[in-house]
Amino acid sequence: MGKGKVAFKGDGIIIFQEVSHAIQAEKLIRKHGYEVKLISPPPELRMGCDLALEINLVESHGIERILKEDNTAFVSLNPLMKGTADLCEIVKTTDYGQWVMVKAGNMKITFDKNSGLVVNVSGGGCPDIPYLHAEMVDKRLDEAPKPKELGYTLCAVMLDLAFQESLRLWNGGNN
Amino acid sequence: MLLLAGTIPDKNMPLTFGEVSLQNGSLVADGQQFNRFQGTGAMISAALATIKYLQLEPAKVLVVGDIGDGQGSRELYRYLIDNIAELSPEVFVMHYCLPIMTLMRQLCQAVRESDKKPIMVADAGAMYAAKGANLSSEFDIMTPDPSEIAFLADPKATHPAYIAEHLFECDASKIPEQIDAAFRNGSAAKLLLVKGKTDYIASGGNILATVNEPDVPMIEAIGGTGDTITGLVSGLVYSGMEPKEAAVVAAKTNRVAGELAKVTPATKVAELVDKFQSVFEKHLCQWSEVCCR
Structure with a gap:
């Protein structure tokens, strides 16, 4: 088996209100060197739109800053795995x-x-x-x-x- | 070869591979100078002190600048994916880097395809990536601290920031349970050295040894003192010591060095590393048969 490229699989998800915002954000995030993938959000996270972005959760802070600086609106940024705890704030x-x-x-x-x-x-x-x-x-x-x-x-x-x-x-x- | 890989907090530092040495208080590899403070530099300096004392073949490092945006980390992963088989280290240590699960999967695949599998040690971002990608068991040694063993014990978390609060709130007496959980859910390396008020050495869900003397509680506040344990255990394993014994000796060495340095929470980690030679001279032959000099 050769060194096949493993498809990107992130553990964070950004939800958008508009499909166009998700597409615009994907380009922007990729331009800054982050890995990102357009996905269909899981049913429990659907906000009425059909596109979301999968990212590396650990990079969420840097990505969030890029989106805010560009005034790209998003609804939420969460762990992708169902049942993951909230950010531990103790x-x-x-x-x-x-x-x-x-x-x-x-x-x-x-x-x-x-x-x-x-x-x-x-x-x-x-x-x-x-x-x-x-x-x-x-x-x-x-x-x-x-x-x-x-x-x-x-x-x-x-x-x-x-x-x-x-x-x-x-x-x-x-x- | 002992290969020590990780990021350095200098965005201008290029990807650098080469033999590492300590010169005038700084680490130097292939003409590039970098500091030995918290993080990969502290880990490398501890490994360097160990192999220097035991007169082993010098370590090689693969380091790159990264201040958090992950550009350097990606270069590091990609270089390793492309070259780990040819480098063929006996001991391979992966340390500070952005935990990128996709790239960790590719790296572990490249290691599996190598003719010779190295002894693999992970701490910091590399440990997070391995756990998040369900690849912890491909590593031989991991060195989590108490919050990180809670992270390994939480099957859902892909980063310690998202551990379940009930696990974070646990007192130190629950660490054995968390070690057991980490092994049960496949999130542990073959051997864990859990750094804390008591250091636990565990394998297969069983606590093999504990180290709690001397008790130097202020070590916890000093940035880099977990990194030094990772460097120590890596250097000791490279000497041929069995992982369990290396973990016990590493834990003792860090504690005794802290006591010798009379550390306070304001102590810098380099002061601790500078005591390792004295600790080895005085104690290593009592602690292990691997102590020739």
Whole structure:
């Protein structure tokens, strides 16, 4: 058996109100180098239209940003597999005395309680996390880049949850 | 050959293949310099420390810049798909990259078609891709942390961001159950090294060993300390150590290095890696017969 090309199979789905929006979005997403496939949405996700886009769920944050920048309307972006849980939004904290570690999903951010300096970013497995680590560490929480603005992946989305909670805690527990 | 593959957080770094060395605090391969902070760089530096101490043949790396948009990751997968058979590594480690299931399927197919199957190690994005593509069992070793073992235990999740909340909320006492679930649903490699307050080494659903001393809780906050375990276990397996023993030694080495470095949550991972030589000199011959120098 040779090295046959395996057809793209994603795990995320973008639902559109209009077929034309799905076609336009497919071209746009592909132009940015992402893999994407036009599909018929499963019955439970049908919104009255017949076309949706299958994507790599981990890339949803970057793709969502491209669609918004282009003003391409879409209805929702979800995991494709029926029964998949919602985005895990539980945040946990660990007090290390001078420092606090805030954990969201697979991502952790640790900051100095007094100075607000980010001292470490850990966890995750997507390529934007080492990049965010380099960009955020040794910066004060209110001066550090927001993971959601700089990152592309679901790991960055989770890190942003931890970051927002860190900011809230550093501001005395207020939003 | 020990082949260490992954992305580097520098968008200008081209796809680079070559022997890796540490020069003036940075990693260098084929003239390209890259850092040894969190991620693939931390994993490589830990593997490098191990093979240097054991005087093994130098490791080769395949690295490429990627800051999250996946362009570099795609190049990495495609190079491996086209060349893994010819490279024919004895140990192949796949680390930080965008988890792209389609490309992971092609890569595993290319490995299956190779004359010689390497010992395969996955962590980070490569582990996510393998699990999402139902290919975990093609890997010999995976090194998840507690949130990642919850991800492996959740049959529906294709990324740790979507694990069921009841699995994420579990305390550490539930990790053995999650290990069992990961093996039952086919989401585990042949051997799991679960990094945490207690490190679990498991195979076939059975806990083979645990490591919880010395207890250095602040290690968890330091970015890259999970990556160093992956590098350690890879280097040790490359030395000929059995995967179970390599996992136990890797877990102990990381902990003792953390203790020696007197880590705080503000410690940088390179300080931990710099202690590995001392740990090996003092303990490796007590822990394993593979300790010649």
